[in-house]
Amino acid sequence: MSRAVAKKKDERNVIKLVRKSNELVEARYKFDIWETRVFTKMLTMVRKSDKDFQTYRIYLKDVIREYGLENNKDAYERLRAGGFKLMRKIVKVIRNTEEGLMELNTPIVVGVENLVNNEPEDAKFIDVSFHPKMKPFLLSLQSHFTIYDVRNILSLPSSYSIRIYELLKQYQTIGRRKFLLKELKEIIGVIEEIDVNGKKKYKDNYPLYGNFKQRVLKKAQRDLKKNTDIFFTFEEIKRGRAVNALIFHIHANTPWLEGLKESTTEPLDELTAKIYQQVKHWVSLDVVKSWVDTYPEAQIKNGVAYTLRQLKAGTDIPNVGGYLQTMVKQENLIDPKDEKRKRALARKQQEQAEEQKKVELDASLKMLYITIQEKETEVIDNILSAHPDAREEAIGLVTTSRFAHYDTSLSLEENMKNPLVLASFRNAIKKLYPSQFEAIDEAYAPRVQALKAELARL
Structure with a gap:
């Protein structure tokens, strides 16, 4: 049908x-x-x-x-x-x-x-x-x-941009996604399988990374920022001199979302949309909205379900729209036991949703800490390269700290295998060169605080 x-x-x-x-x-x-x-x-x-x-x-x-x-x-x-x-x-x-x-x-x-x-x-x-x-x-x-x-993809002019949107939307709650360059090209169809004289070959439509970056990645970046609820930045991971992988950082596109709220004068909530799909052949959307504004959810659903059962049973109803109106108004169609079960189910679903949200937020926080640690490691490596005395100064602070658990009977390399010693060494570098880490704190501290606050509210 x-x-x-x-x-x-x-x-x-x-x-x-x-x-x-x-x-x-x-x-x-x-x-x-x-x-x-x-x-x-x-x-x-x-x-x-x-x-x-x-x-x-x-x-x-x-x-x-x-x-x-x-x-x-x-x-x-x-x-x-x-x-x-x-x-x-x-x-x-x-x-x-x-x-x-x-x-x-x-x-x-x-x-x-x-x-x-x-x-x-x-x-x-x-x-x-x-x-x-x-x-x-x-x-x-x-x-x-x-x-x-x-609505997020209605204005996207490129199939590549649509595929990239879907791949990043999948990881929005995590906020970050990494692809090998070849893998990404294969998924979105830049590298495609073709038949040449009966043999399977692979064609790369953008073999030069510079062209791929400008015509696919940068274009998708502009398209998503202008037309969707997310936008992204990306890092290039190189092997030697060639780009080997990409890390996408995914962000909520707040200005676009605000604009969507303004342009969508009457967005449909889930209940209205669901009921309207069931009865759209007999009543208008405005009628369904008036039901949702006037009657309890269970009463509306029971009235609609009762009418649909009558139609399925072959009952002759000359004016289905009017019959629906009458049935939806009937309070006595509500089954109290069914309503109680539904409330219990709703509570359970809410609890499950909150638990799932906690899991997602925890994962996002852990991923953020990993990113911060990676950034700090890059800064520490640069400091050690630029300041030959930095390593000895930091080790001096570590060996005199009673919290580092530095064992003088072991070599430096053996001590560094102890996570507490390694953490103390990193903190010593940060203490000696605090200004080098300010940019990382400014970029990531607000996000850490926001995730912790959201977790605390659950």
């Missing part, structure tokens, strides 16, 4: 969530921007509760409105072609199984249909179906998945 998308007053201000398994986020594939837009539209049509894939009817006018493509005269044909080209695309997913690391190569789409008669542009659509092999990565996701508001 096809699933049509209801027309919205302003599609770009409607919250629609994309939910992918982390394995799919990290999969190897390359789409052009039009294929990406069709694929993303399909993702927003998959419901969290779906047990199987549907045939998804995509009205091309909806995609054009969402992405702001009204002035692109070729948009209809490019989107239609993008849907058909998806049938030829293969996704490579690396996943852990009981038998070991497994590589799955699967098509994304198993079928695309459209009418061949000359229908008006605003009625054009394509019917698309996911390949069954995609089920583990899109349906019934309970853990290890990435979720984001599709």
Whole structure:
């Protein structure tokens, strides 16, 4: 059965969530921007509760409105072609199984249909179906998945920028992500697999790092800063003279988020969005909003569920919208026992969410401490290189400190294997050259304090 998308007053201000398994986020594939837009539209049509894939009817006018493509005269044909080209695309997913690391190569789409008669542009659509092999990565996701508001990518002009956004969004709570350069290129499709005379070859579209940096990394940096809820900075890790790896530092894009709040005059909360999806064929969004403002959540859900059960049972209801209004108003449809169970479940879910938040904050704090230690180590190495006497001065402080546990019967090298001695040595260097560490304190101390404060509130 096809699933049509209801027309919205302003599609770009409607919250629609994309939910992918982390394995799919990290999969190897390359789409052009039009294929990406069709694929993303399909993702927003998959419901969290779906047990199987549907045939998804995509009205091309909806995609054009969402992405702001009204002035692109070729948009209809490019989107239609993008849907058909998806049938030829293969996704490579690396996943852990009981038998070991497994590589799955699967098509994304198993079928695309459209009418061949000359229908008006605003009625054009394509019917698309996911390949069954995609089920583990899109349906019934309970853990290890990435979720984001599709509005973040509507204005991204490059498929590379979209892939980088997803990879960094996956690690936003940690705040940092490291990739080998070759690995990143393979994931986002800069390095792609091609067939040459029946033999598998690999083509690097940006073999020179300078070109990759300017046309992919720097462009993604500008795109995300301008259009999404996160932005990033990055460090280059070199092996010899060549860049071998990249460390991305991920930050919340507060100005963009504030702008989104201003432009989204009436953002849909989760309850409103869920109820509206169930009843949109019979009542307007404004009616659903009035229910949420007026009646308890359980009362609304019971009234809607009761009506839907009647329809499923074949009851003849001439005016479904009016019937819904009447049922939602009925207080006696509430099951007190069910309400009590739901409150208990909500409390449990909140406790679990807080516990998960603690785990994520702890991980972020540990990662931050590791980063600080790495930065301090770089500064200490520079000090020891620039000041030949620094090592002896620091050792002098360590040997006279009663907290360092320095054992005079052992050599310096043996003492340095003791974590307490090593920590005292680092502190001695910091005490002797405090100004060298001010920049690190200024950069990281506020973040440490903020994470500790957030942990204390939980």
